[in-house]
Amino acid sequence: xxxxxxxxxxxxxxxxxxxxxxxxxxxxxxDGSAADGATGAGTAGAGxxxxxxxxxxxxxxxxxxxxxxxxxxxxxxxxxxxxxVLDAQAAWLxxxxxxxxxxxxxADERGTREYNLALGDRRANSAKNHxxxxxxxxxxxxxxxxxxxxxxxxxxxxxxxxxNRRAVxxxxx
Amino acid sequence: MTWRPIxxxxxxxxxxPVSAQDAPAPAPPPASAAQSAAEADPLVVDIEGGISSPxxxxxxxxxxxxxxxxxxxxxxxxxxxxxxxxxxxxxxxGLFRPSGPAGLRAIGYGEVAAPSYGGxxxxxxxxxxxxxxxxxxxxxxxxxxxxxxxxxxxxxxRFTVQPADWRRGAxxxxxxxxxxxxxxxxxxxxxxxYVAETGPKDRRVKxxxxxDADGAGHRFLTNGQTTVLTPRLSPDQRSVxxxxxxxxxxxxxxxxxxxGEQRPLIETPNMTFAPRFSPDGRSVVFSMAVAxxxxxxxxxxxxxxxxRLTTAPGIDTGGSYSPDGRRIVFESDRGGSQxxxxxxxxxxxxGRISFGGGGYATPVWSPRGDRIAFTKIGGGRFRIGVxxxxxxxxxxxTESWHDEGPSWAPNGRAIIFFRSxxxxxxxxxxxxxxxxxxxxxxVPTPLGGSDPSWxxxxxR
Numbered sequence: 248x249x250x251x252x253x254x255x256x257x258x259x260x261x262x263x264x265x266x267x268x269x270x271x272x273x274x275x276x277x278d279g280s281a282a283d284g285a286t287g288a289g290t291a292g293a294g295x296x297x298x299x300x301x302x303x304x305x306x307x308x309x310x311x312x313x314x315x316x317x318x319x320x321x322x323x324x325x326x327x328x329x330x331x332v333l334d335a336q337a338a339w340l341x342x343x344x345x346x347x348x349x350x351x352x353x354a355d356e357r358g359t360r361e362y363n364l365a366l367g368d369r370r371a372n373s374a375k376n377h378x379x380x381x382x383x384x385x386x387x388x389x390x391x392x393x394x395x396x397x398x399x400x401x402x403x404x405x406x407x408x409x410x411n412r413r414a415v416x417x418x419x420x
Numbered sequence: 421m422t423w424r425p426i427x428x429x430x431x432x433x434x435x436x437p438v439s440a441q442d443a444p445a446p447a448p449p450p451a452s453a454a455q456s457a458a459e460a461d462p463l464v465v466d467i468e469g470g471i472s473s474p475x476x477x478x479x480x481x482x483x484x485x486x487x488x489x490x491x492x493x494x495x496x497x498x499x500x501x502x503x504x505x506x507x508x509x510x511x512x513x514g515l516f517r518p519s520g521p522a523g524l525r526a527i528g529y530g531e532v533a534a535p536s537y538g539g540x541x542x543x544x545x546x547x548x549x550x551x552x553x554x555x556x557x558x559x560x561x562x563x564x565x566x567x568x569x570x571x572x573x574x575x576x577x578r579f580t581v582q583p584a585d586w587r588r589g590a591x592x593x594x595x596x597x598x599x600x601x602x603x604x605x606x607x608x609x610x611x612x613x614y615v616a617e618t619g620p621k622d623r624r625v626k627x628x629x630x631x632d633a634d635g636a637g638h639r640f641l642t643n644g645q646t647t648v649l650t651p652r653l654s655p656d657q658r659s660v661x662x663x664x665x666x667x668x669x670x671x672x673x674x675x676x677x678x679x680g681e682q683r684p685l686i687e688t689p690n691m692t693f694a695p696r697f698s699p700d701g702r703s704v705v706f707s708m709a710v711a712x713x714x715x716x717x718x719x720x721x722x723x724x725x726x727x728r729l730t731t732a733p734g735i736d737t738g739g740s741y742s743p744d745g746r747r748i749v750f751e752s753d754r755g756g757s758q759x760x761x762x763x764x765x766x767x768x769x770x771g772r773i774s775f776g777g778g779g780y781a782t783p784v785w786s787p788r789g790d791r792i793a794f795t796k797i798g799g800g801r802f803r804i805g806v807x808x809x810x811x812x813x814x815x816x817x818t819e820s821w822h823d824e825g826p827s828w829a830p831n832g833r834a835i836i837f838f839r840s841x842x843x844x845x846x847x848x849x850x851x852x853x854x855x856x857x858x859x860x861x862x863v864p865t866p867l868g869g870s871d872p873s874w875x876x877x878x879x880r
Binding site: 357358360361365366369371372373376391393396397399401403420 | 844871
């Protein structure tokens with residue numbers, strides 16, 4: 248079990264040290280090998296990176312207008328543009344019924360941590376529910392919220408916040 | 421000047437009104453009035469809202485009856501370090517301005533209990549202690565407090581500790597001084613669990629870390645492979661609940677500190693978060709998101725089915741028990757914005773307590789029961805504030821671009837929280853503030869820090 252690896256790590260009272268336990272999640276953005284790293288905007292998970300053919304993550308990215316949809320401040324309502332993007336994602340997914348997806352929900356930094364976790368969950372579920380309404384079986388979809396933990400834009404400005412209030416559809420999961 | 425302070429400090433405690441944010445603060449008395457009042461009345465170290473300058477306390481090096489080597493160092497040298505820790509604790513409270521041990525005369529062992537009352541000016545109080553190595557390998561740290569004006573001994577304590585725990589002996593001495601001079605419960609002999617942060621804002625590495633309340637004895641509990649959030653200690657400090665993204669399944673884990681064993685708090689595919697122990701340590705209250713709706717649940721630590729406490733549509737999270745375990749404060753956006761609510765521990769009788777402008781989040785009930793601390797959001801600022809459990813006497817203690825996540829000191833008279841920097845760094849740091857809002861200071865950590873959880877007193 249993967250969980251148990253952390254158990255042993257926790258048992259140790261690790262001294263503060265630099266390189267030795269530098270974690271894998273410092274991998275480059277978009278590297279799906281990170282233990283818990285969310286994907287960035289427009290970058291799909293690398294789970295199927297070897298294949299760029301039909302039904303692959305690369306195919307998905309090429310075939311849909313966007314993998315990311317954006318939300319208004321403290322909102323989980325889908326904009327007309329978001330619905331259009333999700334419709335296109337659903338159409339692609341209908342062609343590859345064996346492909347599973349993960350919908351990530353994210354929030355901007357101008358909220359408290361726990362509330363933002365819940366808000367990210369709301370956003371991911373908004374996207375999931377819309378995909379389901381377009382025929383994607385709920386059992387193919389996993390949702391995960393990262394709250395404000397994984398911004399794609401690091402500036403503290405409205406343009407950055409707007410990019411971070413997002414749901415990302417990732418192939419795999 | 422005819423200062424004649426008597427170090428018997430009045431306890432304003434709960435009797436002192438906490439001014440509401442919009443009410444004018446009581447004006448400080450004119451200096452002359454304060455001076456004349458001091459002739460007759462005890463000097464007051466007012467924890468809550470008074471305007472008083474820090475009390476001056478001399479902490480000379482602590483001598484030893486006989487020099488002896490110990491695993492923590494030679495007893496005489498150790499006496500200097502103990503005095504330094506005592507002075508550091510008192511300074512960090514913001515209520516005292518200690519001098520020493522550096523720069524003060526080294527006292528003889530014979531003076532420890534029979535001080536020279538002169539020569540410490542401008543100090544008002546004097547802390548004299550000693551360090552003695554015992555035959556059984558333990559250390560005894562003596563701790564005497566004197567009123568230099570009344571020429572009276574106010575406290576005399578001895579703490580026996582293992583050499584490795586010498587700092588705890590020093591903290592207990594500082595607690596004895598603080599308690600005697602303020603009338604409040606002690607808090608220095610405690611720890612802080614928090615999330616240590618490194619790395620860029622979009623790839624932050626987060627590790628659980630534990631340290632003494634003054635930053636000593638720092639150690640990491642996880643290695644950073646997985647993002648961890650919102651750790652909270654159990655009342656007996658043997659367990660931790662926290663949220664982890666291990667396996668890309670964000671949920672609450674229950675960790676036994678001594679053994680390192682851990683397990684998910686409950687088995688569910690849903691996200692669980694915002695955990696907090698009940699005061700008796702037997703239950704954990706937490707949030708679970710189900711299909712976009714977040715409610716608060718409670719589950720026995722020993723296992724068993726979770727019990728759902730809230731059912732309103734919306735985000736109900738941030739549950740925190742009252743110290744008697746009978747009520748829970750939480751935040752909910754059921755009314756349209758984040759606000760604070762209180763309910764019975766079984767979920768009945770839910771009522772809103774915050775009504776100010778802006779949003780209210782992350783409520784935590786004081787261990788004394790008399791206040792609830794929270795994060796207030798509004799006007800582009802995030803602030804730490806307190807109010808009564810009935811929602812009265814709101815007082816905002818801090819203000820910055822982003823202050824969040826208060827946690828109470830064991831005596832309910834100070835708060836630790838984190839402050840995030842605006843901009844691309846987004847660096848988060850731990851800070852503390854007392855109930856006056858005046859004594860705000862950074863809490864030193866080796867790396868960045870967030871999500872602090874202040875432990876109960878270690879020596880209860």
